[in-house]
Amino acid sequence: MKQNNMVAMILAGGRGSRLHDLTNKVAKPAVSYGGKYRIVDFPLSNCANSGIDVVGVLTQYESVLLNSYVAAGRRWGLDAKGSGVFVLPPREKADANLDVYRGTADAISQNIDFIDTYNPEYLLVLSGDHIYKMNYAKMLDYHKENHADATIAVIGVPMREASRFGIMNTNDDGVIYEFEEKPEKPKSNLASMGIYIFDWKQLRKLLVADMKNPDSHHDFGKDIIPALLNDGKRLMAYKFKGYWKDVGTIDSLWEANMDLLDKKNELDLSDPTWKIYTEDVTTLPHYVGAEADIKRAFITQGCVIEGEVKNSVLFTGAKVGSGAKVIDSVLMPNVVVEEGATVTRALVADGVKIGKEASVGNADSEHIELVAKRVKGVE
């Protein structure tokens, strides 16, 4: 099926070091979220649902798992003829040295040859570590209607938090006249979501020049967008309404999971018209035991619940033994909470075992406790 003439490139090279032990072995986009997903499922599913056929995923940090994960384009339906998900780690080229990606723009520059093979009219640049649902086809329509040279998706953030973001200052018609990275005194609350649509031919020229510039950071926010503005190009802000979360820290990852427990949560993962696709795991449905007590929870297949689960999100294959309590917590895939153990206000990393009668986390703590190592219980 011939769809829109736009290739998507997902920047998935970041480590996400503020997620500490969660990203020791996997890159941030591969971190689990929402019971059965990985963060990168969101941009990939958005691409598939938006009718984009070709998606490049730019990987760098701890990319073995991420590479094999995203290479199976079939999971997101990106496997029709002429369609595919392509894993693009830095590679050695005939005319250049092997170089890591020096910045977000450099990651695209080093793959100009890949993009050229599809000869797209438009290039969509995405971040691999945000949680949101967005129809990029609508954004492309907006880009075309406004005869823009580049369109940047923005979201309104509370004014007091605006200085944490890259802020777009716009005229009433949505034309961007200024971009400020983390301004002390923000003039607007429109934060860049790191989602860009470019006219590919124009961007290509700019990237070629940028590669040769020794003073450049090779970054979209720091170099490319300011350069476009300096050149007097027409940059449009595309206002997004809906759920959007950058899960940079353990607290925000926990919070994003907790958001799913609300009755009318904005992300709405059960919308049949915009499904989020992920790996198909072969497990039983979840089992709820005779003594179990579940209130306000998000639970997926493969879980076994014999104890108490309140206000918590349980990922694939998590087990809660009898008499155990899981309160205000997130249990990542295959976590085992043994009999009588208690988990409070914690995020337990993949496969970690909380031993019998052990207790982790604290109801009064300011931050969420990350439990990344086995906790011994009563033997």
Added chain:
Amino acid sequence: MAKAFGIVNTAGNHIWVEGLENYRTIGAFSFLGRYRVIDFPISNFSNSDIEQIKVFVRRKPRSLIDHLGTGRHYSINSKRGKLQVLFSENSADNDIYNTDIAAFYENLDIIERMHEQYVIIAPNYMVFVQNFDALLQSHIESEADITMLYHSVDNAKEAYLNCDLLNLNKQKGVLSIEKNRGTAKNRNIFMATYVMKKDLFIELVKKARKISSMYTLPQIVNRECEELDIRGVAHRGYFATITDFKSYYDANLSLIDSKMAASLFDEDWPIYTRTNDSSPTQYFEECDVKYSVVSNGCLIEGSVENSVIGRGCVIRKGAVVKNSILLPGALIGEDARIENQVVDKRARIIHAKEVIATPEKPGYVRRDDTL
């Protein structure tokens, strides 16, 4: 290359599951929330490295075809393997002509073209796991003409009433095959699973056609018991037949028990099914769920006990679901009380406040129905 190809066979005309079978063949019945009955035989084949699988379907194929798709989800190699659905023209005059032999005969050209030397035939209306490769090896070593799989039960008086049973001699030789008429407790229930050479299978199909248009595979095999070396092999582990409404209901509820489930599901023997990309299930503040198996994509505000909940079901505030099976997409409205029911796909219980039957005679709510 595997030495055998697989056939998934349909149930005989004497088997009819009231209600559910009006809409689909037994293989396409929803089972334990996220599975279909046919996932078990096909996963058994796939896990046994038998990747040429012929699925026969006689009537109401829509749901089955939709579920099987390309067969990729069964982990069958997409080049070397193949999952093929074979139809047969049903005789409109009289259902007695619509036998499995008639279906095999109609597709005999395909069976003759298979390269594999052996065929393994398994039913689409029974739930069990079996390593077919091991069964094939024991068949070859025994030098028998036909190997038949059976399960010894001690409740044949009240259960398995529509199934065949094997009469065996002490050396496990099959003396005869007959219908279970409930006359004795201890019986060897035939699991409708055969191993034989492809050539013998073709010969039997042709022979059966000559003898009688009504002949079925078990009937022709029974007739050959004296001529051929036919042996029984006992199966161990979980075994359930879906041969009437009650057995469907009982089989689903029996697997809520985690020990029982452990006798069927093994990490090293995955049961594959088609993903539906449903989100996890959401439990709300007011819910109360005990001793149940729950699939993904549900919204649960009410009470659930001793029940199997399919994908994407909605159980509203104050609703009570007890000893019941909800097929995917069922909706139980506010304060409705459901006991001992099978609620078919997308049925909605909104206006009725009580739909109650007994465990001995469970009730059925039709597909897409609103009560």
